[in-house]
Amino acid sequence: MSLASLGISALFMVGCCAAAQIARFLSQRLVTREGIVPILINEAIAAAELCACCFELIIVADNFGVSTYAVCLFLLTIWWGRVWGDASACPYTHMEDLVEGRTSFKEMALRSWAELMGGCCVYRIVQVFWWLELAETHRGRAFEACNADLQVSPYVGAAIEGVATLLCRLASKAIGAKEPRFGSYIDSFIGTSLVVAAFNFSGGYFNPVLATALKWGCRGHTNLEHIIVYWIGACAGAILSVPIFKLGVVRRLLVGDDNGSKAKKE
Known part of the structure; x- marks a missing residue:
């Protein structure tokens, strides 16, 4: 596969991160900072950013190998650690907080729901990008049936x-x-x-x-x-x-x- 295809994948992931930053900025400006709503919006944005990038990382791993995938993931996790703030895009962190008495069951459930909504809904955006087939690695991927990664029981x-x-x-x-x-x-x-x-x-x-x-x-x-x-x-x-x-x-x-x-x- 050509480096141009890898470059398009990289640009898509950078674009997703930039779009998420814009969404956070707008959320801070338009939504009150009090209450659970801004927290849920932040979790949904983080989950959408995570999943959109990881959809593209699947393309990277399939076509350029696990080592390239690992480098991209490493750089992304560093970035997410700097910009996500209190969001985790992962429900078990809230479960840990519940066990340690730092949050309520209601907040844990709501955060997890927001993360699921953000992560699952973003696929349609990724699918449209793949449908455009700007890179040869995207050919046929938009409507391709997916296969599980589980290779053991x-x-x-x-x-x-x-x-x-x-x-x-x-x-x-x-x-x-x-x-x-x-x-x-x-x-x-x-x-x-x-x-x-x-x-x-x-x-x-x-x-x-x-x-x-x-x-x-x-x-x-x-x-x-x-x-x-x-x-x-x-x-x-x-x-x-x-x-x-x-x-x-x-x-x-x-x-x-x-x-x-x-x-x-x-």
């Missing part, structure tokens, strides 16, 4: 998504606690590495909204299997990270003795 896939999500969340919590220099780059590198490691087994989504937006109803697994792998597996891993990170031995390993002692006192 649903239970093994759920274990992979769960364990990888657990490791990813533990790493993020440790980085947040230690606040090292270039922490966002380290976090992005760890997340991207885990995605690449799981890529040929479960797809390495580690985000139920992303997996649902990209692969719900695809050939290769049933809807129930999809839920088991990408919702139950990933969410279980994230929720388990909360009590595991509080264990003394884990905190000493990840953030050092001083932080472990401080956590115990608190």
